[in-house]
Amino acid sequence: MAMEMRLPVARKPLSESLGRETKKHLVVPGDTITTDTGFMRGHGTYMGEEKLIASVAGSVERVNKLICVKALKTRYNGEVGDIVVGRITEVQQKRWKVETNSRLDSVLLLSSMNLPGGELRRRSAEDELAMRGFLQEGDLISAEVQAVFSDGAVSLHTRSLKYGKLGQGVLVQVSPSLVKRQKTHFHDLPCGASVILGNNGFIWIYPTPEHKEEEAGGFIANLEIKDILKPEIMEEIVMETRQRLLEQEG
Amino acid sequence: MASVALSEAEKVYIVHGVQEDLRVDGRSCEDYRCMEVETDVVSNTSGSARVKLGHTDILVGVKAEMGTPKLEKPNEGYLEFFVDCSANATPEFEGRGGDDLGAEIANTLYGIFNNKSSVDLRSLCISPREHCWILYVDVLLLECGGNLFDAISIAVKAALFNTRIPKVRVLEDEEGSKDIELFDDPYDCIRLSVDNVPCIVTLCKIGYRHVVDATLQEEACSLASLLVSVTSMGVVTCMRKVGKGSLDPESIFEMMETGKRVGKVLHASLQSVLHKEESLGPKRQKVGFLG
Numbered sequence: 001m002a003m004e005m006r007l008p009v010a011r012k013p014l015s016e017s018l019g020r021e022t023k024k025h026l027v028v029p030g031d032t033i034t035t036d037t038g039f040m041r042g043h044g045t046y047m048g049e050e051k052l053i054a055s056v057a058g059s060v061e062r063v064n065k066l067i068c069v070k071a072l073k074t075r076y077n078g079e080v081g082d083i084v085v086g087r088i089t090e091v092q093q094k095r096w097k098v099e100t101n102s103r104l105d106s107v108l109l110l111s112s113m114n115l116p117g118g119e120l121r122r123r124s125a126e127d128e129l130a131m132r133g134f135l136q137e138g139d140l141i142s143a144e145v146q147a148v149f150s151d152g153a154v155s156l157h158t159r160s161l162k163y164g165k166l167g168q169g170v171l172v173q174v175s176p177s178l179v180k181r182q183k184t185h186f187h188d189l190p191c192g193a194s195v196i197l198g199n200n201g202f203i204w205i206y207p208t209p210e211h212k213e214e215e216a217g218g219f220i221a222n223l224e225i226k227d228i229l230k231p232e233i234m235e236e237i238v239m240e241t242r243q244r245l246l247e248q249e250g
Numbered sequence: 251m252a253s254v255a256l257s258e259a260e261k262v263y264i265v266h267g268v269q270e271d272l273r274v275d276g277r278s279c280e281d282y283r284c285m286e287v288e289t290d291v292v293s294n295t296s297g298s299a300r301v302k303l304g305h306t307d308i309l310v311g312v313k314a315e316m317g318t319p320k321l322e323k324p325n326e327g328y329l330e331f332f333v334d335c336s337a338n339a340t341p342e343f344e345g346r347g348g349d350d351l352g353a354e355i356a357n358t359l360y361g362i363f364n365n366k367s368s369v370d371l372r373s374l375c376i377s378p379r380e381h382c383w384i385l386y387v388d389v390l391l392l393e394c395g396g397n398l399f400d401a402i403s404i405a406v407k408a409a410l411f412n413t414r415i416p417k418v419r420v421l422e423d424e425e426g427s428k429d430i431e432l433f434d435d436p437y438d439c440i441r442l443s444v445d446n447v448p449c450i451v452t453l454c455k456i457g458y459r460h461v462v463d464a465t466l467q468e469e470a471c472s473l474a475s476l477l478v479s480v481t482s483m484g485v486v487t488c489m490r491k492v493g494k495g496s497l498d499p500e501s502i503f504e505m506m507e508t509g510k511r512v513g514k515v516l517h518a519s520l521q522s523v524l525h526k527e528e529s530l531g532p533k534r535q536k537v538g539f540l541g
Contacts, residue, residue: 169260
């Protein structure tokens with residue numbers, strides 16, 4: 001039985017040399033970025049007193065004549081093609097509302113969802129009544145961003161067998177700015193755990209299934225005890241992965 | 251209590267893990283998360299403490315005021331508890347939302363201190379039937395990350411340890427009117443002995459086993475919990491069952507034994523941290539809220 005109690009320790013301040021070493025220009029709100037008026041203002045900046053001032057805390061990015069500040073800690077801003085892990089918050093008439101750590105709830109339309117068995121047909125009234133049978137409030141899904149509405153809300157789709165409802169596992173939440181855009185976000189770790197790195201900062205760690213379920217398309221969550229390896233070892237691996245991710249974040 | 255939405259599969263995963271004595275963050279069923287305790291963080295109180303237990307953040311302030319003793323106990327002072335669940339902790343506490351939880355926690359605190367030996371109330375008496383010290387203990391919930399009762403009881407104990415009540419003496423005139431006078435030295439004060447102040451250990455029943463120090467996710471999987479208030483000697487002062495599920499008398503007995511065991515270790519760790527902090531002296535660097 002472990003119990004650790006300690007006195008708090010003050011955080012060490014980051015020295016300014018850190019910015020120079022990593023070649024990143026870090027700014028806080030109110031910092032002057034440049035006094036050169038020839039630049040175009042991007043996100044996170046504003047013009048005041050003949051100079052360009054940052055309005056968020058982050059790193060300055062410059063593309064030719066455009067200067068913008070990429071914030072370190074923000075809500076998730078959707079881009080088309082991103083992979084996200086989200087939680088269903090509401091079941092509405094022909095769609096589900098999904099929480100993805102962004103400013104507005106994302107939307108998953110019934111027509112953007114694969115029917116079980118891979119059928120291709122128009123969604124009928126019976127499908128609409130059976131929505132709660134597919135996805136309920138509180139369920140986790142992995143999906144891809146299909147479109148971004150003008151108000152910033154994101155529309156998702158699960159039109160591939162690798163997306164869909166997530167089964168047993170652990171969700172870890174980090175800041176969205178920590179997840180880089182890569183070619184694949186679905187990884188199988190050699191220790192027997194798999195991980196989905198959502199661009200919205202939701203990371204899903206789960207035991208690797210021994211065979212891919214083709215027909216279900218990710219709908220039927222397997223609620224049996226996973227015993228691919230010995231359960232203790234399997235879960236220990238998953239815990240450690242989660243610990244390491246949290247350490248890296250904080 | 252603040253709740254977090256979980257899918258059925260996630261709950262099943264947590265329950266299966268607990269059966270194997272392995273929780274989602276790698277702890278065993280009887281491990282606590284890492285705790286940070288700091289006292290004397292609020293300058294205009296007689297004593298204060300801040301406790302951080304994972305994502306749970308509690309601030310307690312103790313103010314000593316003079317008042318009249320209660321009629322049935324004329325030789326003793328008393329403690330008054332007030333718990334403020336602020337909207338900082340979770341949006342559910344906005345407006346009147348946190349009042350119910352606050353009243354429940356305050357009543358639990360009254361219950362665990364409602365015995366002769368927890369705090370020596372006679373030392374709070376100035377003159378019988380006329381003047382006594384009343385300690386107003388205010389608890390502020392800054393962040394809610396599961397296991398509120400434990401963190402609050404630890405913070406209350408640390409704040410009472412830190413409380414400094416000014417020494418006063420009663421002067422009597424020839425006419426018989428009494429006057430209360432402070433001692434000259436402002437640092438001369440009386441301190442409470444907190445050796446018998448109990449701490450609460452919450453045991454949540456998940457599946458067939460019980461866990462100590464549950465996170466919000468684990469509390470969502472548990473239907474019944476037992477709050478056991480234990481002193482440093484292992485004496486149980488108060489016990490309460492919360493939750494809508496039922497508990498078997500056998501499990502209650504097991505959970506109580508676990509609570510006593512864990513409680514003793516908790517008290518030992520808390521004592522050592524508080525004494526270590528005190529040994530650093532008045533020149534120690536206070537971290538506070540901006541550290």
